[in-house]
Amino acid sequence: MSILVAPDPRLRSDQSWPGSRLSFEEPLHLDCGIAFAPFTIAYQTYGKLNADRTNAILICHALTGDQYAADPHPITGKPGWWETMIGPDQVLDTERYFLICANVLGGCMGTTGPQDVNPTTGESWGLSFPVITIRDMVQAQQRLLDRLGIDSLFCVIGGSMGAMQVLEWAASYPERVFAAVPLAGAARHSAQNIAFHEVGRQAIMADPDWCGGRYSGFGRKPVRGLAVARMAAHITYLSEAALHRKFGRNLQDRRKVTYGFDADFQVESYLRHQGSTFVDRFDANSYLYITRAMDYFDLAAEHGGSLSHVFKGSRSRFCIISFTSDWLFPTSESREIVHALNAAAANVSFVEIATDNGHDAFLLHEPELFETLNGFLNGCAEHRGLSRHR
Amino acid sequence: MAASGDSAALDFSAAAQAAVPSGAGSDLRQDLRLIAEMIDPGSRVLDIGCGDGALLAYLARHKSVDGRGIELSQSGVNACVGHGLPVIQGDADRDLEAYPAAAFDVVVLSQTLQATRRPRQVVEELVRIGRRAIVSFPNFGFWRIRLRLLLTGRMPVSHCLAYPWYETPNIHLCTIRDFVALCDEIGVRIDRSVTLDRHGQPYSLDPRGGLANLLAEQGIFVLGGSFAP
Numbered sequence: 001m002s003i004l005v006a007p008d009p010r011l012r013s014d015q016s017w018p019g020s021r022l023s024f025e026e027p028l029h030l031d032c033g034i035a036f037a038p039f040t041i042a043y044q045t046y047g048k049l050n051a052d053r054t055n056a057i058l059i060c061h062a063l064t065g066d067q068y069a070a071d072p073h074p075i076t077g078k079p080g081w082w083e084t085m086i087g088p089d090q091v092l093d094t095e096r097y098f099l100i101c102a103n104v105l106g107g108c109m110g111t112t113g114p115q116d117v118n119p120t121t122g123e124s125w126g127l128s129f130p131v132i133t134i135r136d137m138v139q140a141q142q143r144l145l146d147r148l149g150i151d152s153l154f155c156v157i158g159g160s161m162g163a164m165q166v167l168e169w170a171a172s173y174p175e176r177v178f179a180a181v182p183l184a185g186a187a188r189h190s191a192q193n194i195a196f197h198e199v200g201r202q203a204i205m206a207d208p209d210w211c212g213g214r215y216s217g218f219g220r221k222p223v224r225g226l227a228v229a230r231m232a233a234h235i236t237y238l239s240e241a242a243l244h245r246k247f248g249r250n251l252q253d254r255r256k257v258t259y260g261f262d263a264d265f266q267v268e269s270y271l272r273h274q275g276s277t278f279v280d281r282f283d284a285n286s287y288l289y290i291t292r293a294m295d296y297f298d299l300a301a302e303h304g305g306s307l308s309h310v311f312k313g314s315r316s317r318f319c320i321i322s323f324t325s326d327w328l329f330p331t332s333e334s335r336e337i338v339h340a341l342n343a344a345a346a347n348v349s350f351v352e353i354a355t356d357n358g359h360d361a362f363l364l365h366e367p368e369l370f371e372t373l374n375g376f377l378n379g380c381a382e383h384r385g386l387s388r389h390r
Numbered sequence: 391m392a393a394s395g396d397s398a399a400l401d402f403s404a405a406a407q408a409a410v411p412s413g414a415g416s417d418l419r420q421d422l423r424l425i426a427e428m429i430d431p432g433s434r435v436l437d438i439g440c441g442d443g444a445l446l447a448y449l450a451r452h453k454s455v456d457g458r459g460i461e462l463s464q465s466g467v468n469a470c471v472g473h474g475l476p477v478i479q480g481d482a483d484r485d486l487e488a489y490p491a492a493a494f495d496v497v498v499l500s501q502t503l504q505a506t507r508r509p510r511q512v513v514e515e516l517v518r519i520g521r522r523a524i525v526s527f528p529n530f531g532f533w534r535i536r537l538r539l540l541l542t543g544r545m546p547v548s549h550c551l552a553y554p555w556y557e558t559p560n561i562h563l564c565t566i567r568d569f570v571a572l573c574d575e576i577g578v579r580i581d582r583s584v585t586l587d588r589h590g591q592p593y594s595l596d597p598r599g600g601l602a603n604l605l606a607e608q609g610i611f612v613l614g615g616s617f618a619p
Contacts (some may be wrong), residue, residue, distance in 0.1 A: 308488075319471065320478075338478050339488035347458070349471045350478035354464060368464075372471050379474015 006189070015111045017074050019044045019067060024143055025123045027107075031133040031296075038119070041144045042110025043067050043102035046086055047094035050298030055149045055386050057092060058141065059101040060158030062283055062363075063290055064230075066109040069101040075281045081250070084365045091373045093339075097154065104165075105140040106290050108283035115216060115283045125234060125285075127213035130383035132289060134161070134297045140167040142176075154174050154384055155377065159183035160329060164297050167337070170318070171299055171310045179317045179380045181373065182360040184326050186333035187307055187340070188298035193328060196236050197291040200229030204284045213285055226284045227275030234274045239325035239358035243267060300340075307340035314341075318348040319376040321369065323361040349376055418448050420590030421526050424610055425498055428524055428582075429453060433495035436520065437484050438458070439502030443470035450475070458494075460485055483507045487517040492617035493519045500526045501550075501608075503569075504560045510572060516613065517578050523613040529585075531565030531603040550608075566603045569611065579614035586610070 020043050024356070027037035044067045049056060059082065060071050072079060072085035086092045092099055098115040103111035114129035119126075132331045144151070156177055163185020170180040189197075205212055207225030211218050235243075251257065254264065263269040300307040318341055322334035331352045341348040353368045355361045362369070381387075418426065422445045429435060431453040437446050440459030443466075449455035459466045459477035470477035480484065482499065483506050497520030499512070504527055506512045516523035528533075528550045538546040545555040553559065564572075566585065573580055582596040585606030595602035597609060 317476065335480075338480070339485070342478075342485070342488040342493075343490055345490065345493050347476050348478060349467075349476045350480070351466065351467050351471055352479050368468060372468055375468075375472030375474055382474065 010213075011048075017042060018071070019075075019110070021110055022144060022147055024140075026143075028136060028139055030130055030136045030142070032131050034130045036130055039105065039112040039140065040110065040116075041102050041105075041140060042107075043100060043113075044069065044071060045101075045145060046070055046092075046099040048098050049098040049148075050166075050386075053150055054152065054154060054384060055096065055154050055155060056098045056148075057155040058145070058146075058153050058169070059092070059099055060141075060156065060162035060169075061101060061104065061157070062160040062162050063294065064235075064278070064287075065082075065162070066107065067101045067103045067111075069099070073281065076277065081363060084174075085370075091370050091377065092157075096381065100144075100148070102141055102144055102289065103291075104137045104161075106137070106286060108286040111140075113283065114285035114289055124214070124216045126216070127285070128209070129285070129289060131292055131296075133293050134168050135172065135302065136165045137293065138165050138172060141165070141169075142173060145176075152178060154386065155179040155181060155380065156184075157181040157183070160185060160359065161294050163329075164189075164294065164299075167299055170299075170314060170316050171303060174311075174314045174316055177316045178264060178384055179319070179377070181319045181376070182334075182337070183320070183321045183369075184323055184329045184334075184359055185320075185337070186329050187300060187337050188332070189295050194295045196233065197295055199232050201288050201291060203228040203232065204288060207284075210284060213288075215284070221279070223276075223279040224285045226279045226282065226287060227272075229287060230278040231271045231275040231283075234271060236328045237358055237360045239327065239356055241325060241356040242358055245356065246270075281326065282367075307336065308343035311341050311344040311346050314344060314346050316346070317376075317380055318346060319373070321346065321352040321362075321372060322352045323355045323357065323359070323366075324352060325356045326359040326361065328359040418444055421586060421608060421610060422448070422500060423582060424583065424586075424592065425500060425526065426453070428610075428612060429455065429496050429498075431455070434458075434493075435496045435498060436453075436489075436494045437498045437500075438486070438516075439505075440470060440475075440477060441466050442476045443473055443477060444458050445498065445500070446470070446475050446477070447473060481506070482512045482515075484544055486512070486519060487520040491518050492521050492615060494520050497523045499523065501528065503527045504563045506562060509562045509564070510576065513572065513578060513613070514576060514616075517616040521615040521617065523582070523615070524610065525569075525609040525613060527564065527569065528608050528610060529566045529603065529606050530563040531567060532607045533604045534607075536604075545553050565595055566606060566609045567600075569609065573611075576615070580611055582612040584610040598614060 023040045025038050028037035029156030030036050050334035065081050068080050069082040070080040088095045103109045106113045114125045118125045156166045157168050166180050166182040171176050207222035209220040210222035250266045252266045252269040257264045303310040320334050322331040338350045351372050435455050435457045437459045440461050446457040460480045462481045467479045497516050535546045585595050585602045586608045587592045588607050
C-alpha cells in the first residue's frame with residue numbers, strides 16, 4: 001500500500017527546530033482544571049517592532065499549520081504556509097508590521113505537546129498530556145506577548161482554527177486587540193465538523209502502531225492511521241468543484257482501470273500523497289489533541305450562552321471573511337458572528353469571497369481576499385497611526 | 391439597458407450616477423448630498439445599501455461620522471472594505487434584526503426600499519434601530535412615468551429604473567403617496583420630507599399633496615425612531 005511510510009527519525013521530541021523559543025515556569029490554568037507548567041512556546045517573527053510597540057500582528061495557524069508562516073518548513077522544505085501573504089509590500093507588510101506566529105500549545109513543532117517529555121515521569125506525555133482548548137492556546141500566546149513586552153496587538157489574524165483563536169482573543173482580551181480578522185471560521189465547531197474529526201481520530205487509534213498513544217516509547221508511529229486521517233480531512237478542505245476541476249475522473253499514469261485497488265484515479269493518488277507527506281511532519285497524538293480543542297470550541301457557551309454578549313462593549317475592529325465554496329466553515333457560520341457583532345454594536349466588516357477553492361481558499365492566492373485585507377488593514381493602520389518604516 | 395430611443399425623456403438624473411467613486415465628496419450624488427446635510431457631525435450612522443460607500447466616505451471625511459454599511463453586491467462591499475469602511479455583505483430584509491433598538495443615531499436607506507422583499511417590515515426595522523431614519527426612493531407617481539405608461543403601455547425604463555420588467559431588482563416600486571400612507575398605517579412619524587425635481591433640486595411641496603406626487607421625481611423622508619427610552 002503506497003501510503004505506508006516509515007517513521008521519520010527527525011520527528012522527535014528532543015528535536016530543536018529553527019527559530020525562537022521561550023520557556024515559562026508560571027503555570028497555565030487550563031480549562032480542564034489542571035495548572036500546567038513548565039511549557040515552551042516556539043515562534044517565528046518577521047519585521048520589526050516599532051518604538052511604541054503598536055505594530056504587532058499575531059498570526060494564528062490552523063490545525064496542521066505551524067509557526068513557519070513565511071519560512072521554508074524545516075522538515076518538508078516547502079515554502080511557508082502564508083508566504084504569499086507576508087513580506088515587504090505584501091498584505092502583511094514586514095516593512096510596516098511586526099509579525100509573530102507561534103506554534104500552538106499541544107503542537108509538534110517546538111511548543112509543548114503530547115510528544116514531549118513529562119518532566120515528572122521522564123517519559124513522553126502521550127495521552128497523559130492534559131486535554132487543551134482554544135482558550136488554553138490563546139492563554140499561552142498571551143503569555144508569550146507578555147514576555148515580548150507587547151501590551152496591545154495591532155491585529156490578530158488567522159484562518160480556520162486560527163480564526164477560532166482570533167475570536168477567542170477578541171473575546172478574552174478585547175483591550176489587547178485593535179483589529180481582529182477571522183478567516184473561514186466559526187464561533188463553534190459544528191456537529192458535522194466534530195464528526196469528521198472523530199473519523200480522523202478513530203483512524204489513528206485503530207492503527208496498531210498507535211499503541212494506546214505510547215508509540216514513541218516503542219519506537220513506533222501510527223503513520224497509516226494518521227495518513228488516513230489526513231486524507232479524510234483533506235477532502236473537507238476542498239470543494240466538489242475544485243476536485244472536479246483538478247482531477248475529474250482522470251486516471252493516474254494509465255489508460256484504463258486495473259480492476260484492482262491500486263490508485264487508478266488521480267484523485268486517489270493525490271490523496272495518498274497528501275497522507276504520506278503529512279505523516280513526515282506531524283505527530284499523531286498532537287492531531288488528536290488539537291482536533292479535540294477545535295471540537296470543544298463554543299465561544300457563546302464559554303460566555304453564558306449568547307454570542308453577542310461575548311463582544312459587548314468591544315472596541316476592536318473586526319473583518320470577517322468567508323468563502324462561497326467552503327462547506328466546512330460555511331458563510332452561515334461567519335454571518336452568525338457578524339450578527340452577534342452587530343447586536344453588540346461592534347465595528348465590523350464582512351465579505352464573502354466567491355471562489356471554488358473551498359475551505360483552503362484562505363491559504364491560497366485569492367485576489368479578492370488580498371484586496372479586502374489590504375484595504376481593511378490600511379484603514380486600521382491609519383486609525384492606529386502606523387506608517388511604513390522607510 | 392433595454393430603453394428605447396426616447397428614454398432620455400425619463401432621465402432620473404439625480405440618481406443616475408450609480409458608480410460614484412467613494413471618498414471624492416465633490417461629486418456626491420445630489421440626493422446623497424441632501425441626505426448628508428441632514429446628518430449631524432459625529433453621529434453614528436448605518437447606511438443600508440451603501441453601494442461603493444460614497445456617502446459613508448463623505449460623512450467620515452466631512453462630518454467625523456462613525457459610519458457602518460450594509461451592501462448586497464460583492465463588488466460594492468469589496469470597494470468599501472478596501473477603502474477602510476466598515477461594511478458587511480448583507481441586505482435590508484435579512485440583516486437588520488440583529489441590531490439592538492436605537493443602535494444608530496441615523497439609519498439611511500437611499501434608493502433601496504423599492505428593491506427589498508418586505509418594505510413594510512424594513513421601514514419598521516429602520517425606525518427601531520435608528521433614532522431617526524432617512525429614506526429616499528424614486529417616485530413612481532412622477533408625471534413622466536405616468537405619461538410613459540399611459541402613452542406606450544409599457545413598463546417605464548429610465549436611468550434610475552434601468553431594467554426591463556423581467557429582470558429588475560425594483561420589485562416594490564411606490565409613489566410618494568403610497569409611502570406616506572404606509573407610514574400612517576404603521577404609525578411611523580414623518581419629521582421632514584424633501585421632494586426633488588428632475589435635476590435633483592428640492593421642491594417645497596407638501597408630500598401629502600397631489601402636486602408633489604405628480605412633480606417630484608424622488609422623495610427623501612426623515613422618519614422618527616420608534617424607540618422610546
